[in-house]
Amino acid sequence: MNILLIGSGGREHALAWAIAASPLTDRLVIAPGSDAMATLGVCVDVDIEDHDALLSLADDEGPDLVVIGPEGPLVGGLVDRLEAAGHRAFGPRKAAAALEGSKEFARQACARYNIPQPGFTACKDMTSVRAAVAAAGGACVIKADGLAAGKGVVVADTADEAIEAAEAMLGGRFGSAGSTVLVEERISGPEASLFALVDGPTALFIGSAQDHKRAFDNDQGPNTGGMGAISPAPRLDEALQQQVMDQIVQPLASGLAEEGTPYRGILYVGLMLAATSPQVIEFNCRFGDPEAQVILPRLRSDIVTAMLATVEGTLANLSLRWANTHAVTVVMATRGYPEQYGKGSAISGLAEAERAEGAILFHAGTKIGHDGQVTAHGGRVLAVTGLGDNPASARATAYEAVDCIDWPEGFFRTDIAAG
Ligand code: AMP
Numbered sequence: 297m298n299i300l301l302i303g304s305g306g307r308e309h310a311l312a313w314a315i316a317a318s319p320l321t322d323r324l325v326i327a328p329g330s331d332a333m334a335t336l337g338v339c340v341d342v343d344i345e346d347h348d349a350l351l352s353l354a355d356d357e358g359p360d361l362v363v364i365g366p367e368g369p370l371v372g373g374l375v376d377r378l379e380a381a382g383h384r385a386f387g388p389r390k391a392a393a394a395l396e397g398s399k400e401f402a403r404q405a406c407a408r409y410n411i412p413q414p415g416f417t418a419c420k421d422m423t424s425v426r427a428a429v430a431a432a433g434g435a436c437v438i439k440a441d442g443l444a445a446g447k448g449v450v451v452a453d454t455a456d457e458a459i460e461a462a463e464a465m466l467g468g469r470f471g472s473a474g475s476t477v478l479v480e481e482r483i484s485g486p487e488a489s490l491f492a493l494v495d496g497p498t499a500l501f502i503g504s505a506q507d508h509k510r511a512f513d514n515d516q517g518p519n520t521g522g523m524g525a526i527s528p529a530p531r532l533d534e535a536l537q538q539q540v541m542d543q544i545v546q547p548l549a550s551g552l553a554e555e556g557t558p559y560r561g562i563l564y565v566g567l568m569l570a571a572t573s574p575q576v577i578e579f580n581c582r583f584g585d586p587e588a589q590v591i592l593p594r595l596r597s598d599i600v601t602a603m604l605a606t607v608e609g610t611l612a613n614l615s616l617r618w619a620n621t622h623a624v625t626v627v628m629a630t631r632g633y634p635e636q637y638g639k640g641s642a643i644s645g646l647a648e649a650e651r652a653e654g655a656i657l658f659h660a661g662t663k664i665g666h667d668g669q670v671t672a673h674g675g676r677v678l679a680v681t682g683l684g685d686n687p688a689s690a691r692a693t694a695y696e697a698v699d700c701i702d703w704p705e706g707f708f709r710t711d712i713a714a715g
């Protein structure tokens with residue numbers, strides 16, 4: 297089977313690793329991929345925002361399945377275009393990818409299906425923002441409706457802070473993504489993420505994870521795309537997991553399918569485990585990064601079979617198996633991330649790191665020269681995954697591998713999965 301994978305980050309390296317290991321995979325083409333992924337498939341340099349170019353690559357390659365890693369192409373309707381041209385694609389069409397592309401759409405859908413979530417008001421002007429902030433009592437959460445590269449959420453302690461954030465968003469800080477702003481009830485509790493394959497009406501749990509979003513130890517510093525993760529999510533026990541499937545994922549899948557906007561692909565459910573019940577914080581329409589780097593290595597079932605069942609609508613006949621392991625991934629980032637950072641610093645010790653038993657190295661932003669020299673070319677640069685019989689041994693393996701890596705320009709958190 298020929299598979300075309302779209303994306304270039306650590307998540308896509310993990311996807312490429314899992315797809316390449318499938319007995320069903322004969323040929324893997326990755327657009328654009330990366331130097332590190334070139335050992336797993338053929339990388340073709342295409343800009344993932346250029347849907348015309350991606351479509352003509354698919355036409356040329358004639359893949360049996362196109363797998364889309366990042367949210368941008370999904371929210372932008374790439375699956376609709378691929379399907380119209382006769383290709384099979386793993387990932388939701390534009391109308392269902394709006395679960396990530398529009399926070400208002402996601403909140404309205406949850407409200408229709410009685411899915412537990414914080415209270416919210418969608419606002420298009422400051423008059424309604426002020427009223428909603430006052431009704432919330434000042435402390436609340438302000439969100440830009442559209443995609444804002446993870447920066448469109450402000451957890452406000454006071455009304456002034458909330459109003460300032462909403463003014464910036466409505467004033468165009470995130471372009472059209474901020475032309476609607478949500479004012480949400482601020483809830484509290486530990487966070488966890490649950491991932492499910494959804495083929496329209498049927499949803500199948502595939503894993504859980506907890507990520508670490510702040511840049512520095514002890515949850516200090518700015519929010520990032522994720523500095524590390526653990527799977528399974530320590531706080532999401534089996535009973536809670538089932539509760540999330542029954543009260544959130546299944547009603548959402550059934551509701552969207554009945555309304556004629558079926559969701560197909562992987563659904564990422566960001567949760568807050570509030571005292572009453574798990575509440576939806578957000579949905580994403582793709583695997584997490586770095587959550588894929590802890591979920592895929594634990595999966596014993598074939599990922600390509602699972603993706604095909606998702607696309608073909610046969611998930612009801614599939615059951616998944618996992619290794620009896622825990623996984624921890626530690627992200628190594630360039631100093632300065634998530635703000636300003638340089639490019640081109642040298643990294644060594646990767647071969648030693650890969651030799652650590654139970655360690656897997658995923659590249660998120662490296663280049664590899666003809667002489668084999670690895671250099672950093674991104675904010676998040678490596679995701680170092682460790683597997684173990686329990687969370688502590690998985691964590692120890694990940695850090696053992698990290699310690700092999702010599703990269704003076706890099707940094708990482710020392711407390712991933714520490715407690
Ligand atoms: P999001 O980008 O929607 O995941 O939001 C980023 C972070 O903001 C989440 O991980 C939560 O920590 C926090 N957050 C989002 N919505 C709420 C809410 N309604 N109440 C409390 N915290 C929230």
Ligand code: GLY
Pocket residue numbers: 507521522580583584585586587
């Ligand atoms: N790690 C968070 C995300 O992938 O959105």
